[in-house]
Amino acid sequence: MYDVAIIGAGVTGxxxxxxxxxxxxxTILIEKDNDVxxxxxxxxxxxxxxxxxxxxxxxxxxLNVAGNAMFDKITEELDVPFKRxxxxxxxxxxxxxxxxxxxxxxxxxxxxPDIQVLDKxxxxxxxxxxxxxxxxxxxxxxxxxxxxxxxxxALAENAVDNGVELKLNAExxxxxxxxxxxxxxxxxxxxKTKYVINAAGLYSDKIHNMVSTPTFxxxxxxxxxxxxxxxxxxxxSRVIFQAPSKISKGVVVLPTIHGNLxxxxxxxxxxxxxxxxxxREALDFVAKQGSKSVKELNFGNVITSFAGLRSKTPENxxxxxxxxxAKNFINVAAIDSPGLSAAPAIAEYTVEILKELMGELExxxxxxxxxxxxxxxxxxxxxxxAELIKKDPxxxxxxxxxxxxxEGEIVDIIHRSVGATTVDxxxxxxxxxxxxxxxxxxxxxVMEIIARELNKDITEVVKDRNGSYILTGPxxxx
Amino acid sequence: xMLNYDIVVIGGGPAGLAAAIExxxxxAENILVLERDRxxxxxxxxxxxxxxGLHVFKxxxxxxxxxxxxxxxxxxxxxEYKLDTMVLDINEDKLITxxxxxxxxxxxxxxxxxxxxxxxxxTRGAIHIPGTRPAGVMTAGTAQRFVNMExxxxxxxxxxxxxxxxxxxxxxRMTLEGAKVExxxxxxxxxxxxxxxxxxxLEDFNIPLLLSHTIINIEGRDRVEGVTIAKVDENRKxxxxxxxxxxxxxxxxxxxxIPENELxxxxxxxxxxxxxxxxxxESMETSIEGIFACGNVVHVHDLVDWVTEESTxxxxxxxxxxxxxxxxxxxxxxxKPGKGIRYIVPQTARLSNVEDKLxxxxxxxxxxENMKMVIKVxxxxxxxxxxxxxxxxxxxxxxxxxKQLDEFEDIKEITVELVEEE
Numbered sequence: 001m002y003d004v005a006i007i008g009a010g011v012t013g014x015x016x017x018x019x020x021x022x023x024x025x026x027t028i029l030i031e032k033d034n035d036v037x038x039x040x041x042x043x044x045x046x047x048x049x050x051x052x053x054x055x056x057x058x059x060x061x062x063l064n065v066a067g068n069a070m071f072d073k074i075t076e077e078l079d080v081p082f083k084r085x086x087x088x089x090x091x092x093x094x095x096x097x098x099x100x101x102x103x104x105x106x107x108x109x110x111x112x113p114d115i116q117v118l119d120k121x122x123x124x125x126x127x128x129x130x131x132x133x134x135x136x137x138x139x140x141x142x143x144x145x146x147x148x149x150x151x152x153x154a155l156a157e158n159a160v161d162n163g164v165e166l167k168l169n170a171e172x173x174x175x176x177x178x179x180x181x182x183x184x185x186x187x188x189x190x191x192k193t194k195y196v197i198n199a200a201g202l203y204s205d206k207i208h209n210m211v212s213t214p215t216f217x218x219x220x221x222x223x224x225x226x227x228x229x230x231x232x233x234x235x236x237s238r239v240i241f242q243a244p245s246k247i248s249k250g251v252v253v254l255p256t257i258h259g260n261l262x263x264x265x266x267x268x269x270x271x272x273x274x275x276x277x278x279x280r281e282a283l284d285f286v287a288k289q290g291s292k293s294v295k296e297l298n299f300g301n302v303i304t305s306f307a308g309l310r311s312k313t314p315e316n317x318x319x320x321x322x323x324x325x326a327k328n329f330i331n332v333a334a335i336d337s338p339g340l341s342a343a344p345a346i347a348e349y350t351v352e353i354l355k356e357l358m359g360e361l362e363x364x365x366x367x368x369x370x371x372x373x374x375x376x377x378x379x380x381x382x383x384x385x386a387e388l389i390k391k392d393p394x395x396x397x398x399x400x401x402x403x404x405x406x407e408g409e410i411v412d413i414i415h416r417s418v419g420a421t422t423v424d425x426x427x428x429x430x431x432x433x434x435x436x437x438x439x440x441x442x443x444x445x446v447m448e449i450i451a452r453e454l455n456k457d458i459t460e461v462v463k464d465r466n467g468s469y470i471l472t473g474p475x476x477x478x
Numbered sequence: 479x480m481l482n483y484d485i486v487v488i489g490g491g492p493a494g495l496a497a498a499i500e501x502x503x504x505x506a507e508n509i510l511v512l513e514r515d516r517x518x519x520x521x522x523x524x525x526x527x528x529x530x531g532l533h534v535f536k537x538x539x540x541x542x543x544x545x546x547x548x549x550x551x552x553x554x555x556x557x558e559y560k561l562d563t564m565v566l567d568i569n570e571d572k573l574i575t576x577x578x579x580x581x582x583x584x585x586x587x588x589x590x591x592x593x594x595x596x597x598x599x600x601t602r603g604a605i606h607i608p609g610t611r612p613a614g615v616m617t618a619g620t621a622q623r624f625v626n627m628e629x630x631x632x633x634x635x636x637x638x639x640x641x642x643x644x645x646x647x648x649x650x651r652m653t654l655e656g657a658k659v660e661x662x663x664x665x666x667x668x669x670x671x672x673x674x675x676x677x678x679x680l681e682d683f684n685i686p687l688l689l690s691h692t693i694i695n696i697e698g699r700d701r702v703e704g705v706t707i708a709k710v711d712e713n714r715k716x717x718x719x720x721x722x723x724x725x726x727x728x729x730x731x732x733x734x735x736i737p738e739n740e741l742x743x744x745x746x747x748x749x750x751x752x753x754x755x756x757x758x759x760e761s762m763e764t765s766i767e768g769i770f771a772c773g774n775v776v777h778v779h780d781l782v783d784w785v786t787e788e789s790t791x792x793x794x795x796x797x798x799x800x801x802x803x804x805x806x807x808x809x810x811x812x813x814k815p816g817k818g819i820r821y822i823v824p825q826t827a828r829l830s831n832v833e834d835k836l837x838x839x840x841x842x843x844x845x846x847e848n849m850k851m852v853i854k855v856x857x858x859x860x861x862x863x864x865x866x867x868x869x870x871x872x873x874x875x876x877x878x879x880x881k882q883l884d885e886f887e888d889i890k891e892i893t894v895e896l897v898e899e900e
């Protein structure tokens with residue numbers, strides 16, 4: 001019998017898992033896919049919001065500012081790329097400037113650090129490539145950019161290293177109420193647990209409805225993005241929001257943590273919880289809206305476009321509470337924006353709820369908050385590179401040319417405690433295949449390494465989820 | 479580790495091999511070829527079809543056979559090479575930083591560098607196809623590597639987007655391996671590939687070539703399940719009502735090649751906006767003195783024979799440079815594309831370095847019939863060449879004899895343009 005079972009290994013579930021690994025609890029993290037961070041976490045704007053935006057009195061307002069403040073420590077402990085580059089909410093007319101000033105007042109109320117209102121001149125000095133149509137902006141220096149899946153993977157790895165069990169490929173089929181606790185029926189065996197944390201993202205209402213009458217409904221909301229080559233990465237230095245108007249919430253233009261440029265998203269409520277296809281209309285809309293903020297965006301340099309789904313509800317607030325008619329079953333649901341920014345605070349808040357239910361928790365004396373850092377070969381000095389290759393020659397073989405990722409790095413991420421098993425898993429952890437050739441050259445080599453390291457046949461190596469096979473079999477024997 | 483060489487060639491494909499061999503023939507010693515793959519020969523090693531060498535050897539060879547002739551010659555000359563070696567950086571003093579598993583990190587000081595890194599394929603993102611992002615979408619070249627070198631099939635029912643030569647070749651290859659190629663879909667009203675490939679790879683196998691069509695959506699959550707195509711208008715926009723659906727498990731992309739110039743850009747070499755490669759002069763020298771470039775890193779060729787020709791010039795001139803025979807100071811002649819011509823390589827020439835003739839490679843910007851190609855020197859017609867049919871997919875070349883140019887004084891500009899024949 002587990003003490004706590006967390007359903008869903010997105011950034012929310014992984015944050016909670018890591019927070020719980022500070023205590024002597026038998027915790028299991030259950031995920032339907034073959035890797036963590038495979039849903040909303042892998043396709044979003046990758047922004048750590050400063051926190052001036054949420055509606056007063058909401059959990060979002062409370063947890064965004066609190067979460068934002070926790071990122072320096074957590075990303076340092078876990079070796080996750082994060083930069084407080086600052087965010088700008090840009091206005092294009094006087095009416096929008098009023099909105100900017102309202103956000104400023106609200107930000108001051110929420111204790112968002114160091115925010116200020118900029119006039120056109122100050123704004124263009126900061127970001128010279130912005131459109132000439134801008135009139136001013138709200139500047140929040142505490143806003144930042146992050147690698148969202150890197151964060152979730154790091155949280156999961158640290159949780160596992162501190163004793164949490166991770167169960168992948170375990171889609172939850174049913175949950176039975178026991179006299180004490182629950183039995184979770186999954187695609188790969190049953191799990192008995194005293195407490196359940198429902199962090200199932202887009203499916204959190206479905207999971208909740210397995211133990212309760214429906215109390216909320218998730219509306220999958222699709223957002224589409226263009227990702228540009230690094231050659232466009234310095235178009236802007238900060239996250240550029242557009243001031244919300246009556247017509248549109250606007251599209252964001254931002255540098256990514258790895259130096260690309262990201263433009264998106266739109267927002268479209270859809271039925272399909274798996275509907276991550278892009279559409280011509282939305283991609284064109286995003287391109288057009290993005291071009292409003294920044295001059296001369298060259299869409300010929302887009303290396304990929306993608307869509308992500310957010311878990312929205314009409315109430316537009318996080319749901320973090322024990323279910324009304326399922327004791328010891330805690331929903332952590334409707335975590336849309338600013339869910340990533342709030343994640344560390346959501347984890348603490350959830351554990352506080354658990355403590356109320358379970359009583360004081362015994363601390364895990366062996367808890368180690370530090371994750372063994374990744375070696376980022378290309379960032380090392382020549383001396384360090386030479387030294388490393390001498391120790392392990394596999395660092396002398398570049399597999400991904402575009403991002404200069406070596407075999408040594410790929411082997412390391414396969415053998416970590418939440419290691420990569422798929423081509424996209426490698427891409428998310430080490431960026432191999434993330435560059436301008438999008439894996440054209442390195443995919444065969446990456447597949448060969450995965451097969452070799454995990455003792456698989458190369459035809460069993462999949463791109464992403466189970467079923468995303470790449471090879472159909474050997475060529476004809478001659 | 480610090481090494482010293484007269485000439486370092488970056489890339490051991492057809493361009494790098496020819497350049498190294500020719501540099502050696504012209505008196506350069508102390509040459510090193512750096513290759514990132516596990517063997518020499520570059521992409522030729524995965525091109526197991528024939529049709530290579532018709533111009534250079536007057537016979538039809540497969541890609542690996544063509545490569546082997548050069549590899550053998552290189553080895554016979556005892557030219558040094560390092561495999562599995564990745565160049566991380568070059569600087570303007572021609573200091574190269576590279577790594578491999580046996581030497582570790584090496585610094586190599588060169589007197590001259592020849593860039594021969596080739597090109598890469600454009601991807602789905604670069605052409606913005608909407609839809610899902612399943613497995614089963616890959617570039618034709620990646621598929622070619624899987625099928626011909628690794629020995630694995632990548633799908634059973636295939637739609638190919640783009641009619642570049644690799645796409646055409648892979649349409650035949652996949653068919654021969656038992657896959658069904660439903661169609662080759664081409665955005666333009668003409669194919670970007672060689673006519674002989676359209677005949678031998680599509681027509682001979684009854685594979686439809688749908689011109690002025692494109693894929694407007696890719697379906698399938700984990701693996702490709704189908705595509706929707708549509709006809710496009712003259713502005714290349716899909717025409718509503720012309721949609722057609724194909725069930726397939728694979729989409730191969732042959733939508734263009736991009737010269738791979740990350741190293742060149744980092745060292746500050748001037749890159750041409752149209753070719754995507756370095757601007758070069760008559761000696762195939764880039765904007766940085768002593769750094770030469772040749773093959774697909776300069777502009778995308780359709781025949782390896784032309785790569786070889788161009789690279790021998792680069793190799794010969796790198797040797798002349800090292801031996802102090804190239805004149806760096808001279809009147810610089812601009813070579814400019816006129817009407818109907820997209821680009822010309824080289825972009826400039828120093829006439830005192832031109833030996834017996836100046837060879838220009840160029841591509842036209844559209845399909846034309848019954849034209850003449852007019853070569854002008856400072857606005858005056860030098861000569862013209864009749865062209866019954868020209869197409870962007872087939873590279874054109876023009877030879878200008880040195881002695882003809884000697885009749886002019888203080889030449890500023892050479893242009894080539896297409897004019898309708900009367």
